[in-house]
Amino acid sequence: MTSPQQQRALTWRVLVIFAITAPINCYFLIQMEVVRYTFPTWVVPLSNVIFILTAVMLINAVIRLLKSDFALGQGELLLLYVTLSFATTLAGCDVLQAILSVLGHSFWFATEENEWRTLFWHHLPQWLTVSDRDALRGYYQGESSLYRPLHLQVWLPVVGAWLLLFTVIAFIFLCLNTILRRQWAQRERLTFPIIQLPLAMTNPASAFFRNKRMWIGFAIAAGISLFNGLSHLYPVLPHIPVTRRFFRFHEPPFSYYGTIITAFYPFAIGIMFLMPLDVLFSTTFFYFLYRNEVALAQAVGWNAIPRFPYLNEQTIGAFVGLCFFFGWTGKRHFTTVLKSVLPSRGREPPAQQQHDEPMPYRVAVWGFVLGILLFAFLLYKAGMAPWLALTFAVLFLITPLVTTRIRAESGIFVHAYHWQAPRYILNTILGTHRLGARNLTALSVCFFNRDYRPQQMPHQLEAFKIAEVANINQRRMLLTILIATIFGVFVAFWVQLHLYYQFGADSGYYGPWALGYGRQYFGRLTNWISYPVGTDWLGVIFMGIGFTVMMILTYLRVKFFWLPLHPLGYVMASNQEMSDLWIPLLIALTLKWLILRHGGIQSYRRVIPFFLGLVLGDYLMGSTWSLLNVLLNTTMYQFYP
Numbered sequence: 001m002t003s004p005q006q007q008r009a010l011t012w013r014v015l016v017i018f019a020i021t022a023p024i025n026c027y028f029l030i031q032m033e034v035v036r037y038t039f040p041t042w043v044v045p046l047s048n049v050i051f052i053l054t055a056v057m058l059i060n061a062v063i064r065l066l067k068s069d070f071a072l073g074q075g076e077l078l079l080l081y082v083t084l085s086f087a088t089t090l091a092g093c094d095v096l097q098a099i100l101s102v103l104g105h106s107f108w109f110a111t112e113e114n115e116w117r118t119l120f121w122h123h124l125p126q127w128l129t130v131s132d133r134d135a136l137r138g139y140y141q142g143e144s145s146l147y148r149p150l151h152l153q154v155w156l157p158v159v160g161a162w163l164l165l166f167t168v169i170a171f172i173f174l175c176l177n178t179i180l181r182r183q184w185a186q187r188e189r190l191t192f193p194i195i196q197l198p199l200a201m202t203n204p205a206s207a208f209f210r211n212k213r214m215w216i217g218f219a220i221a222a223g224i225s226l227f228n229g230l231s232h233l234y235p236v237l238p239h240i241p242v243t244r245r246f247f248r249f250h251e252p253p254f255s256y257y258g259t260i261i262t263a264f265y266p267f268a269i270g271i272m273f274l275m276p277l278d279v280l281f282s283t284t285f286f287y288f289l290y291r292n293e294v295a296l297a298q299a300v301g302w303n304a305i306p307r308f309p310y311l312n313e314q315t316i317g318a319f320v321g322l323c324f325f326f327g328w329t330g331k332r333h334f335t336t337v338l339k340s341v342l343p344s345r346g347r348e349p350p351a352q353q354q355h356d357e358p359m360p361y362r363v364a365v366w367g368f369v370l371g372i373l374l375f376a377f378l379l380y381k382a383g384m385a386p387w388l389a390l391t392f393a394v395l396f397l398i399t400p401l402v403t404t405r406i407r408a409e410s411g412i413f414v415h416a417y418h419w420q421a422p423r424y425i426l427n428t429i430l431g432t433h434r435l436g437a438r439n440l441t442a443l444s445v446c447f448f449n450r451d452y453r454p455q456q457m458p459h460q461l462e463a464f465k466i467a468e469v470a471n472i473n474q475r476r477m478l479l480t481i482l483i484a485t486i487f488g489v490f491v492a493f494w495v496q497l498h499l500y501y502q503f504g505a506d507s508g509y510y511g512p513w514a515l516g517y518g519r520q521y522f523g524r525l526t527n528w529i530s531y532p533v534g535t536d537w538l539g540v541i542f543m544g545i546g547f548t549v550m551m552i553l554t555y556l557r558v559k560f561f562w563l564p565l566h567p568l569g570y571v572m573a574s575n576q577e578m579s580d581l582w583i584p585l586l587i588a589l590t591l592k593w594l595i596l597r598h599g600g601i602q603s604y605r606r607v608i609p610f611f612l613g614l615v616l617g618d619y620l621m622g623s624t625w626s627l628l629n630v631l632l633n634t635t636m637y638q639f640y641p
Contacts, residue, residue, distance in 0.1 A: 010479065037512070040640075043267070044085075101505075106121065135155070142504020174367075175364040178364040200609075265584055284582070316424075337361045340362060384438075396448070414575065456485065
């Protein structure tokens with residue numbers, strides 16, 4: 001039997017469209033997230049990318065009618081989706097927006113009062129930061145130009161250094177995803193809910209846009225967004241309360257729960273409906289368990305213990321436990337991978353199982369090892385001690401690895417795990433006193449991702465799954481990812497620097513986070529150095545509790561597969577954004593249970609287009625309001641958050 005011919009994907013037309021739309025997309029993100037303080041990059045699939053993909057598909061439909069040979073195929077449309085997703089992720093609020101806010105902050109805002117000159121100036125890595133005050137003056141005050149010789153001379157080496165770091169990180173993720181792909185995508189058959197919408201939109205055989213249920217869902221979500229947008233412009237019209245609202249009770253027992261947030265996002269209900277039923281139930285169960293733990297602590301007076309019940313530390317331990325579980329469940333596959341790297345008795349293993357991989361396993365394994373060592377070396381050059389640089393490089397992989405699995409198996413669309421970053425793990429276990437000022441400074445500058453909402457690694461594995469489903473060459477997809485990463489880093493720096501020199505980061509034009517990331521990180525660094533502490537033993541104990549609970553859950557999962565408590569629910573419930581999403585979670589759980597209970601799997605499959613329509617309608621109408629917000633320079637309705 002011959003395999004079907006692979007789709008044309010990486011063409012000059014896709015690259016041209018990507019090169020044109022990526023800077024415009026980045027400008028839109030800066031306007032939305034830094035100027036107007038609303039965040040398209042927090043949720044996946046990315047609403048702005050779906051909007052651009054839809055616009056390109058509409059133009060493509062007209063071209064197909066006029067000259068069908070010139071129209072883009074599904075492979076090209078999916079490659080456009082992938083490249084824009086990477087560019088958006090890198091330009092997001094938690095990645096290069098945050099990093100750029102840090103690079104010159106300590107040099108520009110140093111005063112005699114904050115004593116930054118004596119505390120950590122001499123520890124800052126010069127090749128990753130900007131210390132020239134003449135170059136920073138235009139950056140912070142505006143009414144200048146990035147393209148002056150001095151500014152380019154100062155910024156180009158720093159941008160190049162960060163480009164190198166992100167390329168190394170992307171390569172490490174590519175190697176790791178190559179090793180994991182067959183186990184997770186084919187052996188365990190994870191469903192990858194996040195990519196279902198772009199796959200359905202671009203598949204000419206799916207009849208997605210001719211499905212009546214899809215249009216019903218689309219009309220409901222788009223209608224709510226349209227009505228709320230008009231209500232925002234004309235307050236005489238009533239408002240449909242789907243975005244978040246805050247409630248605080250002053251009488252016990254409800255006062256023990258603190259602020260309660262309600263939201264009914266249509267797109268959230270649509271995406272969560274695609275999550276497995278046991279994951280939906282487990283996430284709901286553990287979320288309410290967490291909230292009741294906090295309420296109980298308030299009721300009995302345990303709130304005197306700081307951070308009780310240490311949800312972040314429990315999550316760190318659970319993350320480590322999940323990594324062990326992934327290794328154990330995939331031990332056969334990983335053994336096969338290692339045998340291909342170290343063939344026994346001098347015989348090379350057969351390569352027929354690797355022809356559809358993004359890269360040969362030998363390249364992936366040794367590339368992963370060398371990538372980690374290179375990453376650790378760059379961290380060492382940034383100021384970390386050698387042992388800390390290698391430790392950081394390994395710990396850095398934990399949260400991306402777990403969130404990649406969460407996205408692939410459950411499809412949760414937001415994952416905020418700020419306190420699971422290596423700097424906080426190390427500070428809890430070792431203490432700031434043992435780390436010292438030099439290491440703490442390097443940890444503050446080299447953070448790479450602030451809250452782990454936009455991430456490269458999950459997008460990479462989803463891109464490989466897209467290639468598998470749509471019959472696109474995996475190695476072309478790997479090349480596409482590298483191109484999108486390198487170009488995305490360059491565009492993100494370029495657009496942001498251009499705008500900051502034009503308007504000034506400290507001029508008042510931008511919102512709080514133009515300076516807020518730097519203020520937060522160097523304020524915390526000042527506190528770490530000025531008031532050093534030892535090991536947080538209570539935090540370490542709760543890390544152990546989180547690890548133990550995860551081991552118990554994974555054991556129960558293996559022994560009693562019918563048990564509805566899924567291990568991923570334990571870590572997903574501690575997601576910082578879950579307080580906004582508990583109502584959509586309950587709605588999706590109830591609807592999915594009812595449909596499967598009374599209609600079976602066939603009914604479930606028939607209603608999926610309706611829920612995808614909810615996502616598409618909310619995204620397109622919400623993005624339209626956001627676009628009008630930027631074009632008209634006025635305040636419009638925002639569908640999230």
